[in-house]
Amino acid sequence: MIFGWMNQFAQSKRSQIIFFAAYVVLTSLGLYFIQDSVIAFLLLLFSILILYYLKLSNKAKWIMGFLILAILVPLSASHGSAYQSYMEVGTLVGIYAAMSLGLNIVVGFAGLLDLGFIAFFAVGAYTYGIFASAQASKFMPFGHYPLPGDTFWLFIIAGALIASIFGILLGIPVLRVRGDYLAIVTLGFGEIIRIVLNNMDHPINITNGSMGISSITPPDFFGISIGNSSQFYYIVLAIFMVVMYIVTKLEDSKLGRAWKAVRDNEIAAQAMGIPLVRTKLAAFAIGASFSGMMGTVFAAKQMFVDATSFTYLESTMILVMVILGGMGSVPGVILGAAVVTILNTQVLTEISNWLNQLSTTGAIAIPDALSPAKMQRLIFGILLIVFALYRSQGLIPHKNKKVNAEELKKAASEGSSSPEAGSPSPETALVNESRTTGGVDL
Template identity: 45%
Template sequence: MFTLKEIKKTVLISLWFVFLTFPLMVIKVDPIEKTVLWRWHNALYVAIGIFCIRCLIEFFRHRKQQKEKKKKNSSDDSQALIHRILVDPRKRNIMLGVLLSLVVIFPFVFDTYQTNIMITALMYVVLGLGLNIVVGMAGLLDLGFVAFYAVGAYSYALLNHHFGLGFWAVLPIGGGLAAFAGILLGFPVLRLRGDYLAIVTLGFGEIIRLILENWNEFSMGPSGISNIDRPYFFGINLSLEHSILYLYYIMILFLIVTIFIVNRLQNSRLGRAWIALREDEIACQAMGIDKRKTKLVAFALGAFWAGVVGVIFAAKTTFINPASFTFLESAIILSIVVLGGMGSIVGVIFGALILILLPEYLRALSEYRMLAFGAILVAMMVFRPQGLISKIRRTYTFKQE
């Protein structure tokens, strides 16, 4: 199994990883003492670790190729188990009841910091579900999704700053303005697909960020907008701790509504049109589906969820500036969709919780936490390229009488 050629290739891969991680793992600069510490033992650890991981990957790949029967590994079994639970109404209701109970008591078990982190994770769950409409269902690769997020956040910040409008008044306005921006983006890119569509949406996201950064009279420029009002509870001002608790339950309610609507959309005529558009655009048009309208609705609905979450983000942080809406945010949201499973609602939820919570709980690894985080993502994509919980294609069977 391990030929000389494979061993040589594994050694080269290990050396390449040592080269990539050299500035982080080997060099340590002390700017106060003006000294450089060379940690060569770390390079050795990286080389040995990558060599062992590569050997394990090749071993499992060889075992998989040698099997003659239909293969079902443990992750596939767990995925099938999740799908069986979701299909069975009784099991599904029990699982949802347990999850809802855990979610409700979460703030009373953990401290305010953990609740604040969970609010951020729930926000990314909703953002992932919004982008899942555009990328996972309609198959339109959008790399500028953060632009709609920024439109919602700045809608609340500017309307609150200049006109004193509250959170609940601006929530639908922010979503509507983001949906309008999605339609404006959708019109020029109706004829584009694949890489060309990705480049245009990436450019759109950068245009929005640069406008917010340089138009000082409109957006306060790089200084941003501060003192944004937090949500009120029937006109009552809340303390910081109670405001975080209030936002947490708002996000829970909003997440439930989002899951319900997205699930209904998936099973609707429009959802089937999106899936047909993703699979084969020419065949979709030949079947009489209005391609233009289908794409515009996908862009508008995805942007609407991003705009609403943008309003919640501005209310949560009480300060925003263009640095919060870089391309990295779009990449993270897209990673959530791909990691969870394209078109899968449950997969996107798990993907968002992993991608947002994992870096926080890896802080114990100090400066190596992002390296460990990246290694975990690479391992997931190697062993589960279809996503954590891929969506099962719906099939229809006709039974003979």
């Protein structure tokens, strides 16, 4: 009887909203009053995941999610000393989530394993870094550098464009390579970019080599210089929202369906008239552009770039986010990015500090080698293996949009009778079929 009642409660829309509102109020109050509690902060972020599972219209979810992230989280965290560090976490989650959405297009939608994805991030970061610091005056014959901070907004777009050009440049030769070689070629490409960036201080000093580029101009928003994590949080949130919107729109577009067709069977897709190279290039370019945008933001936020931030480990970290969340699943990938980033920046360091405290007080001696902050590789490795072996669909499996076959057929036959709609295109027929069979899980 209790189960029946609970079930009814869970099914009812109103009780869901009440429960959700109570949860959000409770956690934000918790965060407001217990400022140093990381747990309250994480619980508040968790509300986004609950929101995803609520039975609400998409529009309502978007609005509520935006309100929580843009107003409630900063407001309830703004009270205490840990404010900036919370916002830092939020910013990083946003950066990585947008990047993993980009990688998700390449790996999850188009099925191309890219192991050098961080290279595009590096390209974006260096684009802003070079021109917004005195570095550019070392090799540019004209212009006055560093550029002022209000050009940052242009550089977000420039970063996206340049990164997508790099994506295409990489793609043109690489995409002719057979499936699994692609992984190793992209890996090689990532390393090439890193090594070149690390050594381009001679003969012409473009990237300042291993010294990195320092004192990058912070962005300028109508005269306000943006330097805090709490301010970058909003920039990242805005870009992230745009990226998420683009990705959700793309997923069900013609291009998105072409990607999935290429992923499931390249030869069959080609036979259906999908231009292979152009489709794959689009995946590379769009994925790379998200990464490039976030690279620009990253450079502005850190005010320093050097090649050590763009290693193979970072590329794999983004891959872990995608695999953990679920390849091809947009909400899953965002969750994966949040989990890995929070694990990396908060949980591991907290545990390490706690263990350090234990060893200094002499309770138990933990060898330094065991410090969880150093165990990133092990944790990423285990996550990759466990998820690939036992749950290859990830935390939130990818769902194909449900299409009512009967209605489609009716619409198609009605469409054929009216002259302006034309005959039922083969495209709709294809959609219909692939939707009902559900596609192939990766």
